[in-house]
Amino acid sequence: MRINSGISLRAGLVGTLAAVALAGCASTTSDDDDGGAATADLTPVTLQLQWLTQAQFAGYYAALDQGYYEEEGLDVSILPSGGDVVPQDALANGEVDYAIAWVPKVLGSIEQGAQITDVAQVFERSATLQVSFADAGIDSVAELDGKKIGSWGYGNEWELFAGLNRAGVTDVEIIQQAFDMNAFLAGDIDAAQAMTYNEYAQLLESENPETGDLYQPEDFSVIDWNEEGTAMLQDAIWADATRLADDEEYAETTVKFLKASIRGWVFARDNPEETAEIVTAAGSTLGASHQLWMTNEVNKLIWPSTTGGIGMVDPAAWEATVEMSLETSNETGATIISTEPPSTAYSNTYIEQALAELVEDGVDVTGDGFEPLSVTLAAGGS
Amino acid sequence: MRRRLADLGLGVAALLGVAATWELYKLLGPEQGWSVREVRVLPRTTDLAMPHVWEMLGRLPEPLTGAPGAVPLWVAVLQASGFSLAVALVSWVLGVVVGFCFAVGMQRFALVEAAVLPLVVLSQTVPLIALAPLVKGWGGRVEIGGFAWQGWMSVAVIASYLAFFPVAVGALRGLQSPDSIHRELMRAYGAGWWSTLVRLRLPASVPYVLPAIRLAGANAVVGTIVAEVSTGLPGGVGRMILEFANFASSDPAKPWAPLLGAVLLGLLVAGLVSLVGLPLGRYRRAEVTA
Numbered sequence: 001m002r003i004n005s006g007i008s009l010r011a012g013l014v015g016t017l018a019a020v021a022l023a024g025c026a027s028t029t030s031d032d033d034d035g036g037a038a039t040a041d042l043t044p045v046t047l048q049l050q051w052l053t054q055a056q057f058a059g060y061y062a063a064l065d066q067g068y069y070e071e072e073g074l075d076v077s078i079l080p081s082g083g084d085v086v087p088q089d090a091l092a093n094g095e096v097d098y099a100i101a102w103v104p105k106v107l108g109s110i111e112q113g114a115q116i117t118d119v120a121q122v123f124e125r126s127a128t129l130q131v132s133f134a135d136a137g138i139d140s141v142a143e144l145d146g147k148k149i150g151s152w153g154y155g156n157e158w159e160l161f162a163g164l165n166r167a168g169v170t171d172v173e174i175i176q177q178a179f180d181m182n183a184f185l186a187g188d189i190d191a192a193q194a195m196t197y198n199e200y201a202q203l204l205e206s207e208n209p210e211t212g213d214l215y216q217p218e219d220f221s222v223i224d225w226n227e228e229g230t231a232m233l234q235d236a237i238w239a240d241a242t243r244l245a246d247d248e249e250y251a252e253t254t255v256k257f258l259k260a261s262i263r264g265w266v267f268a269r270d271n272p273e274e275t276a277e278i279v280t281a282a283g284s285t286l287g288a289s290h291q292l293w294m295t296n297e298v299n300k301l302i303w304p305s306t307t308g309g310i311g312m313v314d315p316a317a318w319e320a321t322v323e324m325s326l327e328t329s330n331e332t333g334a335t336i337i338s339t340e341p342p343s344t345a346y347s348n349t350y351i352e353q354a355l356a357e358l359v360e361d362g363v364d365v366t367g368d369g370f371e372p373l374s375v376t377l378a379a380g381g382s
Numbered sequence: 383m384r385r386r387l388a389d390l391g392l393g394v395a396a397l398l399g400v401a402a403t404w405e406l407y408k409l410l411g412p413e414q415g416w417s418v419r420e421v422r423v424l425p426r427t428t429d430l431a432m433p434h435v436w437e438m439l440g441r442l443p444e445p446l447t448g449a450p451g452a453v454p455l456w457v458a459v460l461q462a463s464g465f466s467l468a469v470a471l472v473s474w475v476l477g478v479v480v481g482f483c484f485a486v487g488m489q490r491f492a493l494v495e496a497a498v499l500p501l502v503v504l505s506q507t508v509p510l511i512a513l514a515p516l517v518k519g520w521g522g523r524v525e526i527g528g529f530a531w532q533g534w535m536s537v538a539v540i541a542s543y544l545a546f547f548p549v550a551v552g553a554l555r556g557l558q559s560p561d562s563i564h565r566e567l568m569r570a571y572g573a574g575w576w577s578t579l580v581r582l583r584l585p586a587s588v589p590y591v592l593p594a595i596r597l598a599g600a601n602a603v604v605g606t607i608v609a610e611v612s613t614g615l616p617g618g619v620g621r622m623i624l625e626f627a628n629f630a631s632s633d634p635a636k637p638w639a640p641l642l643g644a645v646l647l648g649l650l651v652a653g654l655v656s657l658v659g660l661p662l663g664r665y666r667r668a669e670v671t672a
Binding site: 080081085092093094096180185186202203205228280284285286288380381 | 426428430431446447458462511514517518519522523557610612613614615616621622624625626627628629630631632637671
């Protein structure tokens with residue numbers, strides 16, 4: 001035990017020192033990554049997620065597990081993110097090849113100079129809710145007036161502010177919300193931010209101290225931004241705009257990557273139970289019922305696709321998100337962007353090509369007959 | 383031996399004391415906590431906010447998740463702690479070595495001290511959340527021959543950034559601590575800078591360096607856990623804390639398990655670091671706190 005840790009420690013130290021010493025020279029040659037990989041059969045591709053491994057990213061894990069990426073000649077590594085990793089920044093800095101991020105957040109980064117393109121709008125609908133207790137009488141945005149409203153901030157708050165702006169509600173107290181729902185359950189927050197696929201499920205997995213059973217959907221009142229008309233586009237696949245324009249190989253890789261990823265999402269639609277298990281096996285500690293719930297809710301955000309196929313950017317929805325990003329001001333009066341984004345901010349070129357190839361192979365890319373599961377959550381999500 | 387046992391007894395008593403204080407407050411404290419205006423001074427005592435100690439411990443032997451074949455929670459926590467321990471030790475060694483090199487350089491050249499010491503102090507004002515994505519980004523581009531940068535190395539570098547500081551400052555003070563009468567004696571012997579360093583300054587610095595490396599140990603553990611949270615590195619306690627936050631409402635005892643792991647980690651590192659002092663006993667005449 002002692003000996004082992006000693007050796008690995010020394011090896012690790014040597015490695016670390018060597019790496020630190022060489023970091024300077026290596027960083028200047030990193031652009032040659034693609035050329036160096038030509039010797040291998042598979043093209044290495046890195047995908048930066050915007051959060052930990054969970055079924056929110058089920059399609060990519062399914063594509064990896066089912067060998068779809070490999071069939072396209074890609075060796076994909078999926079990088080989960082943590083508290084401070086900003087996927088669009090990692091992409092713009094050339095650290096990764098593709099990234100998953102919400103559109104409004106990235107619009108801000110693009111205005112700051114990030115050269116990246118939305119090449120596939122995977123989630124067609126918004127998953128953001130504002131949840132309150134049913135007896136609190138908050139059934140509409142107007143009734144948020146004078147309330148304590150929870151939000152995670154960091155760019156997750158814009159749909160809320162768009163809704164508040166639109167309803168003319170100004171007298172609210174915004175409370176920084178943690179990753180759990182305890183502040184809401186304890187009454188510190190009147191209306192808490194929740195994703196349909198995660199935090200809302202956390203509530204339904206928690207015990208209601210009054211009844212001793214789990215909370216039920218009828219215990220809560222939910223404001224859904226899709227219904228309020230201030231939904232913004234969420235999870236999209238982003239690619240490096242400069243490389244798309246200059247690097248033909250990267251453009252081809254993008255189509256292959258999209259093709260395999262879409263196949264993964266189709267797999268997640270048709271095999272939600274198996275997909276949930278794949279995600280758990282990929283290193284998620286979420287319980288089985290929570291993971292399945294998340295897979296199912298994420299499927300609902302994608303299927304059925306009304307834009308002509310999963311991943312197609314609907315110009316109207318894009319325009320709506322841009323308009324809200326220009327107009328919506330938060331509690332400090334700031335807006336996400338001040339000018340229209342450049343035309344490179346999104347492109348349907350690559351997804352159209354990927355979808356056409358998939359349709360030719362007989363893949364159903366619209367899921368018109370999609371029927372969601374009805375998932376029962378267990379206590380603690382297990 | 384008897385002293386060891388007494389120490390152990392004291393340690394256990396301290397742990398029991400913490401648990402007893404927790405339960406006592408939970409029993410007597412106001413259910414809704416206590417706030418002065420908007421600022422919460424005392425926490426709530428509900429089962430959601432403060433699960434009973436026995437509930438936290440009782441959760442440990444239960445499986446991690448409801449999935450078939452899931453390991454018990456305590457096994458998962460220990461595995462994560464072991465992973466973080468390895469990273470923390472690497473970062474500690476790195477921090478101590480770098481810190482010591484800084485100290486020796488600063489002691490040797492007054493110019494270096496004047497130039498570097500303010501930067502060393504300034505370095506600690508850079509918030510970790512700004513540094514973490516940068517280091518991760520740089521690391522992601524490092525690829526030399528067969529060597530590829532691993533995610534844990536970013537975490538080790540970030541943690542060593544916190545760990546080197548007390549060593550640099552403490553060791554510098556220690557190296558400068560010999561009285562002028564001793565330095566002049568060395569000069570009278572015709573001893574050069576190197577012999578003076580090895581025979582006079584290093585032994586004299588021991589009482590300053592030992593507390594400094596103990597601080598570095600604590601910093602390495604905190605830095606490792608925070609950097610794990612920050613960069614989302616899978617495998618360690620930090621990531622586990624982040625992941626288990628998901629269960630704070632639905633499985634309130636579970637998020638406390640990785641915290642117990644973090645405490646264990648801190649104790650272990652403190653113990654390992656104190657071992658360094660054992661062979662240096664003859665130099666530890668007057669230990670000072672850094």
